[in-house]
Amino acid sequence: MEIEQISAHEYEIFFGPAHPGSGNFSVKLKVDGEKIISARADPGYLHRGFEKLMEYRTPIQNAVLSDRICVLEPLAWNLIHAEAVEELLGIDTPERAKYIRVVMAELSRIQSHIIWYGVMSIGMGFDTGFKIAFGYRDYILDLFEMITGGRVYPAGYICPGGVRRDFPKGAKENILKVLDKIDEMIKLEEMENPAFLYRAKGIGVLALTDAQRLGATGPVLRASGMKTDIRKDDPYEVYDGFDFEVPVRKEGDVYARYYVGLEEIKQSIKIVKQALNELPDGDFIVEAFKKPKLNLKIPEGEVYVRNEIARGEAGIHMVSDGGAKPYRVKVRGPSFLHMIPVLEFLLKGAQIADVPAIYWSLNGCPADLDR
Amino acid sequence: MQWRMVPELFKNLFSKPITIRFPHESIPIPDGYRGEHSYNVEKCISCGLCAKICPNMAIEMMEAPREYKEAYPQKYPKIDLGKCCFCALCQDICPKDALKLTKNFFLSTPDPAAVIKHPFHGEK
Numbered sequence: 001m002e003i004e005q006i007s008a009h010e011y012e013i014f015f016g017p018a019h020p021g022s023g024n025f026s027v028k029l030k031v032d033g034e035k036i037i038s039a040r041a042d043p044g045y046l047h048r049g050f051e052k053l054m055e056y057r058t059p060i061q062n063a064v065l066s067d068r069i070c071v072l073e074p075l076a077w078n079l080i081h082a083e084a085v086e087e088l089l090g091i092d093t094p095e096r097a098k099y100i101r102v103v104m105a106e107l108s109r110i111q112s113h114i115i116w117y118g119v120m121s122i123g124m125g126f127d128t129g130f131k132i133a134f135g136y137r138d139y140i141l142d143l144f145e146m147i148t149g150g151r152v153y154p155a156g157y158i159c160p161g162g163v164r165r166d167f168p169k170g171a172k173e174n175i176l177k178v179l180d181k182i183d184e185m186i187k188l189e190e191m192e193n194p195a196f197l198y199r200a201k202g203i204g205v206l207a208l209t210d211a212q213r214l215g216a217t218g219p220v221l222r223a224s225g226m227k228t229d230i231r232k233d234d235p236y237e238v239y240d241g242f243d244f245e246v247p248v249r250k251e252g253d254v255y256a257r258y259y260v261g262l263e264e265i266k267q268s269i270k271i272v273k274q275a276l277n278e279l280p281d282g283d284f285i286v287e288a289f290k291k292p293k294l295n296l297k298i299p300e301g302e303v304y305v306r307n308e309i310a311r312g313e314a315g316i317h318m319v320s321d322g323g324a325k326p327y328r329v330k331v332r333g334p335s336f337l338h339m340i341p342v343l344e345f346l347l348k349g350a351q352i353a354d355v356p357a358i359y360w361s362l363n364g365c366p367a368d369l370d371r
Numbered sequence: 372m373q374w375r376m377v378p379e380l381f382k383n384l385f386s387k388p389i390t391i392r393f394p395h396e397s398i399p400i401p402d403g404y405r406g407e408h409s410y411n412v413e414k415c416i417s418c419g420l421c422a423k424i425c426p427n428m429a430i431e432m433m434e435a436p437r438e439y440k441e442a443y444p445q446k447y448p449k450i451d452l453g454k455c456c457f458c459a460l461c462q463d464i465c466p467k468d469a470l471k472l473t474k475n476f477f478l479s480t481p482d483p484a485a486v487i488k489h490p491f492h493g494e495k
Contacts, residue, residue, distance in 0.1 A: 060424070060460065061460070064456065065426060145400075146401040149403045149404050149405040149459060150404075150405055150457065153456075155457065155458035155459060156458060165403065168401070291463065292460050292463050292464045294424060
């Protein structure tokens, strides 16, 4: 009879889903003392089945549903869904709608990056950063409430054909005021806390080759040294008309990802200001879509639309068989590859204390991972 | 000690807190907020579009109770706020503006029957 040898040093622990800093996601860690030998991601706690739900709803109802794919940036997902439907229908949106969409998508990106900074800070035990971030995020939520009617969920504000409502009176001034506040926050964020630096520099290093091999996109890939941004490479809406830069860092560690996030907030502020300056007059939605359409037939065909959202490359593959409801919708969430292969790779060999820092520096969202 | 925190300290000691005392005061609710529905049965033409567009099937067309049946012979929307996602599609599609979303967000209740809004008040 063989006796299984059990090491007294090696044991398994769970990070999440009940961990305060993990969200609805869990990682099974095999550790030897303080060092992690292997990590296994355990997703599925937030599966809601959007791909199937969308097959049972018309595009205008799906616009509302698409909010919920990612809790932290619903407007970006609204935009992708709307673009996919428009491409199938072959309609063009009015110029004003395009600018409003860019403003909302960028505000959504700023808001999401602020959360990123907040959760990364709290993951490292830097509570002040968390409080600053979530305090300033509320100013942007106030804007969303004024423009879309809801603080977090815009309920399909960006819908096929344009946007559901025009900017209310004073929206432009309010947005500019809030952007000044965000500038204020960036100044606070730039006063780098030494404790933060010690826990961020040289931790969770993702080399460029590994990042490409594992399929990282967006800020994670940019922090590893690759200059890529769908807004520049494959412009959608009116992004090709704006002057902005793509921040890149070479180190690929937690600090580089934090820095890329911070720079992206600055670039987004720049884009919003340009868009507000050039905001044209006119219709905010195609005339035929002013009243929500019940029996809108989508022509037969299939499209894949990709956008740059705060977390990386997001896409929707939509197939239609000519009916009122899509035949198949595939949602590509950027967090999937960040939270499973990249996270497992980075955690291998790391210290237990660095797990939250690495985990949150990848800016994962369990909601769009599980869908 | 870092001296640059001293002016910050005095500023915070004498400035108004950013938080508000919620049940006693509230942040201003903007126009166009999507809160509880208000329904006007007089304007309603019983077209049923709101029930058809509702993504959550929270609206059901129901017949008027017996005492109102003569005056209101058709079907009218019964809204289940527990299912509602407050997307305001029903408000947008309503051809007669009978259904509107108000600014009321005080909707939490321990009574499960209270979340169902009947078109005729007082009827359960």
